[in-house]
Amino acid sequence: xxSPRKVLGVSLVFAVAHCAILxxxxxxPYSPIAQHREYAYAPPTxxxxxxxxxxxxxxxxxxxxxxxxxxFQYRDDHNSEYPVHFLARTSDGIHFVAVDAxxxxxxxxxDGYGRDIFSRVLFGGRVSLLxxxxxxxxxxxxxxxxxxxxxxxxxxxxVVIMRGSELVLALPWIYLLxxxxxxxxxxxxxxxxxxxxxxxxxxxxxxxxxxxxRGAVLSARERPFVTAARGFGASEWYLLxxxxxxQTFGIIATQAVILTPQFIAAEATLxxxxxxxxxxxxxxxxxxxxxxxxxxxxxxxxxxxxLVALVGISLTYFVLADALHQxxxxxxxxxxxx
Amino acid sequence: MRRFGTISGLITAVMFGVAGxxxxxxxxxxxQRGEDLQISSAELGEYGGTLVVGxxxxxxxxxxxxxxxxxxxxxxxxxxxxxxxxxxxxxxxxPALASSWKLSKDGRSFTVNLRRGIRFSDxxxxxxxxxxxxxxxxxxxxxxSPNRDLLIIGGKPISVVKIDDHIVxxxxxxxxxxxxxxxxxxAILPQHLLQKNYDQGSFTQAFTLNTAPDAIAGLGPFRLxxxxxxxxxxxxxxPYYWKADRNNHxxxxxxxxxxxxxxxxxxxxxxxxxxxxxxxxRFSPDSFSAMAREQQNRGYELLDLGPSLEYNFLFFNLNDxxxxxxxxxxxxxxxxxxxKFRQAVSLAVDRQSIVKLAYAGRGMPxxxxxxxxxxxxxxxxxxxxxxxxxxxxxxxxxxxxxWDQNEKLFDTQHKPVEFTIITSSSNAQRVKMATxxxxxxxxxxxxxxxVPLEFRAVVDRVFQSNDYEACVLGLGGGDxxxxxxxxxxxxxxxxxxxxxxxxxPATPWEAQLDTLLNQQLVTLDYKKRKRIYDEVQTIIANxxxxxxxxxxxxxxxxxxxxxxxxxxxxEPYVLWNADELYLRQQGVxxxx
Numbered sequence: 001x002x003s004p005r006k007v008l009g010v011s012l013v014f015a016v017a018h019c020a021i022l023x024x025x026x027x028x029p030y031s032p033i034a035q036h037r038e039y040a041y042a043p044p045t046x047x048x049x050x051x052x053x054x055x056x057x058x059x060x061x062x063x064x065x066x067x068x069x070x071x072f073q074y075r076d077d078h079n080s081e082y083p084v085h086f087l088a089r090t091s092d093g094i095h096f097v098a099v100d101a102x103x104x105x106x107x108x109x110x111d112g113y114g115r116d117i118f119s120r121v122l123f124g125g126r127v128s129l130l131x132x133x134x135x136x137x138x139x140x141x142x143x144x145x146x147x148x149x150x151x152x153x154x155x156x157x158x159v160v161i162m163r164g165s166e167l168v169l170a171l172p173w174i175y176l177l178x179x180x181x182x183x184x185x186x187x188x189x190x191x192x193x194x195x196x197x198x199x200x201x202x203x204x205x206x207x208x209x210x211x212x213x214r215g216a217v218l219s220a221r222e223r224p225f226v227t228a229a230r231g232f233g234a235s236e237w238y239l240l241x242x243x244x245x246x247q248t249f250g251i252i253a254t255q256a257v258i259l260t261p262q263f264i265a266a267e268a269t270l271x272x273x274x275x276x277x278x279x280x281x282x283x284x285x286x287x288x289x290x291x292x293x294x295x296x297x298x299x300x301x302x303x304x305x306x307l308v309a310l311v312g313i314s315l316t317y318f319v320l321a322d323a324l325h326q327x328x329x330x331x332x333x334x335x336x337x338x
Numbered sequence: 339m340r341r342f343g344t345i346s347g348l349i350t351a352v353m354f355g356v357a358g359x360x361x362x363x364x365x366x367x368x369x370q371r372g373e374d375l376q377i378s379s380a381e382l383g384e385y386g387g388t389l390v391v392g393x394x395x396x397x398x399x400x401x402x403x404x405x406x407x408x409x410x411x412x413x414x415x416x417x418x419x420x421x422x423x424x425x426x427x428x429x430x431x432x433p434a435l436a437s438s439w440k441l442s443k444d445g446r447s448f449t450v451n452l453r454r455g456i457r458f459s460d461x462x463x464x465x466x467x468x469x470x471x472x473x474x475x476x477x478x479x480x481x482x483s484p485n486r487d488l489l490i491i492g493g494k495p496i497s498v499v500k501i502d503d504h505i506v507x508x509x510x511x512x513x514x515x516x517x518x519x520x521x522x523x524x525a526i527l528p529q530h531l532l533q534k535n536y537d538q539g540s541f542t543q544a545f546t547l548n549t550a551p552d553a554i555a556g557l558g559p560f561r562l563x564x565x566x567x568x569x570x571x572x573x574x575x576x577p578y579y580w581k582a583d584r585n586n587h588x589x590x591x592x593x594x595x596x597x598x599x600x601x602x603x604x605x606x607x608x609x610x611x612x613x614x615x616x617x618x619x620r621f622s623p624d625s626f627s628a629m630a631r632e633q634q635n636r637g638y639e640l641l642d643l644g645p646s647l648e649y650n651f652l653f654f655n656l657n658d659x660x661x662x663x664x665x666x667x668x669x670x671x672x673x674x675x676x677x678k679f680r681q682a683v684s685l686a687v688d689r690q691s692i693v694k695l696a697y698a699g700r701g702m703p704x705x706x707x708x709x710x711x712x713x714x715x716x717x718x719x720x721x722x723x724x725x726x727x728x729x730x731x732x733x734x735x736x737x738x739x740x741w742d743q744n745e746k747l748f749d750t751q752h753k754p755v756e757f758t759i760i761t762s763s764s765n766a767q768r769v770k771m772a773t774x775x776x777x778x779x780x781x782x783x784x785x786x787x788x789v790p791l792e793f794r795a796v797v798d799r800v801f802q803s804n805d806y807e808a809c810v811l812g813l814g815g816g817d818x819x820x821x822x823x824x825x826x827x828x829x830x831x832x833x834x835x836x837x838x839x840x841x842x843p844a845t846p847w848e849a850q851l852d853t854l855l856n857q858q859l860v861t862l863d864y865k866k867r868k869r870i871y872d873e874v875q876t877i878i879a880n881x882x883x884x885x886x887x888x889x890x891x892x893x894x895x896x897x898x899x900x901x902x903x904x905x906x907x908x909e910p911y912v913l914w915n916a917d918e919l920y921l922r923q924q925g926v927x928x929x930x
Binding site for chain 1: 603604607608622624625626627628629630631688691694695698763766769770773774776777787788789790
C-alpha cells in the first residue's frame, strides 16, 4: 500500500508532466519540426553553473561545434558561453527557456535531422496523450452503454453483447488496424489521423470495460433498494440512471486510469509501425521508430528519451489507478483513506 | 583450474558449434597436361580456411538461369563460370572460359576460343556443346530467364554455332557496342546433368536447394557442399577449377565459403563484430560509423570504396492517366509536367544535407543519371547548380505560381500546391531523403507529405496502378555499361518509371533520347559512344524526368586475416574475386 505522501508526489509529477505537455508551445525551446541540419545527433546540451570566473546563478551552456571524425561528433567550445534565458521572448513567442543563436539548447539531444528531442517529446506527448484520452473516453462510453445494457436487460441482449466482446478480445487487433489503415487514403492530415487513431483504438478497446460494467450492473440491480424502487413503479431507464449506473462510477474511474496508459502504448505501437501520425509531426511512437535500427540507438542513446517519457507517464497512471482503487476499497470498508 | 577448463571447453564448443564446419574440402586436383589454365596475377596465398558471410535472406534457387533474387545470385556467382568476365575493379572485360575472342569487321559475329582440357566441378570435361546448350537455355522462352533480354540484340536473339569442340561463334543481327560484356554472368552449365531435365520440360526444377550436392556442377571456384534450411549454405573448393596462381597452384585458396542466414542488418553486423563472419557488405552508413569506432579492438577493417552505381532520385507521376481515374493526380500533373516546376524543385533540394544526414557523409550528391562510380561513362561537364531558394521562387513565379501572405504557394488556378511523396519504408535512407525534401520544399511554400510504404506497395503503385503523386526511389547496381539502363531511358522501356506504357515518345526530348540510345547501342568506338552518352546525360539533366539526389558509397568490411581483399564498387562488392581470397595463417587458426 502506497503512503499518502508518495501518492501526493506521484500526483505532482503527473500534474507537472501533463502541464508541460499541454503547454508544450511554452515549455519547448524549439518548434518540433525545426531542423538544425548542422547539428544532427547532437548529444544533450549540458547546463553549467561554474566557469573560470566562479559560480553563476543563471545557468549557461557552451556552444557545441561539429568535429571531424566517424559519424556525428561534437565538442563544446569553451570560449563561447551562452546564458540560458528564462521566459525569453523569441521570434515565435515566449518560451520558458531559450539560448541565443548560434548556440542550441538540446536538453535531450537532437535527432537525425537536428530536431530538438525535448521539444518533440513535449509536442509528441500531446499527440500520444490526446489520442489515448479520446480513445479512453470512446471505449468507456461504448463499454458503459453496452455493458450496462447487457447487465441490466440480460437475455438475448446480454448473450449477443458478451459474445461480441469475446470476439473482439480474441481478435488480433494489430492485423485489424493494419487492414483499416491500408484501406484509407495515402495521406491524411495530422488532425484526421489523430481522430482516426483514437477512434480505431477506442472502438477496439470497449470489450474489457463492458464486461466489468456488466458485472457491476448485474450485482447492483439485485440490491434491495433497486428492488424497492422497482416495486414503487420506477421505469427501467430511471433505475439504470438513478440507482444502477452510479454504482459503477468507481470501476469507470479506475478503468479510465488503467486504459489510458494502455492506449498510449497502442498509439506508440501504431506509430512505431508507421501507421500513426506521420513525419514530421512527432508522437512518442514515431519518435521511437529509431529503435528499428539497433546501431543508431546504440550510438546515440538519447534517442531513447521518448521511451522514458512513455514509461514514466504510464507509471504515474498506474500508481494513481492503484491509489484510486485503494481509496475506493477504504471507503467501502468504512475506513477513510487518510 | 577446473572452472577454467569448463569455461575453455565451453568456448571451444561454442566456436565449433557456431562455426561448425571443420573443413573436409577436397584438395585441389593436380594440374594435367594440356589443361589451359588461366594464371592469376594476384598475390600468392595459402590453402585452407573458411570464409564466413552473413546473408540477410536465404537463396531461393541454385539455378543460375532463373535466379532473380540477390542472395541466390550471390551464392550462384561463386559456383558458375562465364565466357567473358567483367573485372569488378577495372570495370573492363577479361578472359574467363573463353581464352580469347574475335569480333568480325562488320561487328556482327563473335568467334570465341574456349579453354581446353578444363573440367566441371564433378570432373566431367567442358566443351563447346555445353556453351551451345547453355545459351539455348537462356534464350528458351519457356524457361523465362530474367537474363533473356540481355541476349536479344536489335529485337533478335543472338545465335550460337559450334565450330569445333573448342570454338563457338555467336551471330548478331546488328553490331553491338557492349560487345563481349553481355557474356558476363551468363553461366555455362553442364549439359550432361541438365539435358534430361530440359528434354522433360522440368529444367526450372533442376538445381534447386533440395538437389543433392553431387547432382549440381558448375565451372566456378566453388561447388555446393551442404544446405541447412534456416541456418547456412556451405560451398567447398571446386578441385578442378580452371585458374591457378603464378606458382601453378590451382585456385581457389579457400577450403570453403559458408553463407550464414542472419535475417537482418543488425544481426549481420553483430555477427561480424563478434568475429562469427569474416566479410561484410551492404550495410548502412550509420552502421559504418558505429562499427568504425571499434575496428581497432575487434580486428576488422572497414573500407569506404567511394560512390557506387546506385542513384537515388525523386520523380513525379507523368503518366498519361484518364482524367476520371485519379482526378486529383491529373490536376496536379499540370505542375509536374511544367519543366520550370521540376527545375524549381531541383534547385530547392539540399543535396549536401541529404548526403550528410541520410548517408552520414558517405555518399555523393547527384545531378545526373551516371554516378561518379561509373568511371568510364560519367559526363563530367554536367552543371551542378547550387541550391538556391530565390532562383527556385523566380522560376515558379515565371510559371504563374504565386504566394499568399503566409508564404503558401498557389498555382495559376489558386489551388494550394500540396502533394505526397511515397517511398519504401524498409529503406531508412530514402525515408530520410523524402523527409528532408519535404522540409526543403516547405521553403518554397509547398506542403509536401511523406508516406513510407512497404516496398511492394510502392512498386505496385509506380508500375501498375500509377496511384501516386511523387516517389523517391533508387536504381543501379549491375554493370557500369550504359546498356544496363536502356530500360529506364528508352520511352518503351520496362522501367521508364515516370511515364510507364508509352506507346510512342511523349515528348520531343524523349524521342531524341530514343534515337541517341539506339545509336550508342551500335557504335563500337568508345570515344564516339561516350560522346553520344554524354549527350544523353545532358538531355536527361536538362529535362529532369528524375530529380537526382545522391549516390551512396560502397561500404565493406573484412577481418584483418582476409588477404587479397580487393573489394569493388560493382556487385558483388567483396566476393567477386573469391577464388583469390585467402586467410593468413593466424586467421586460419582462428576460423577453424
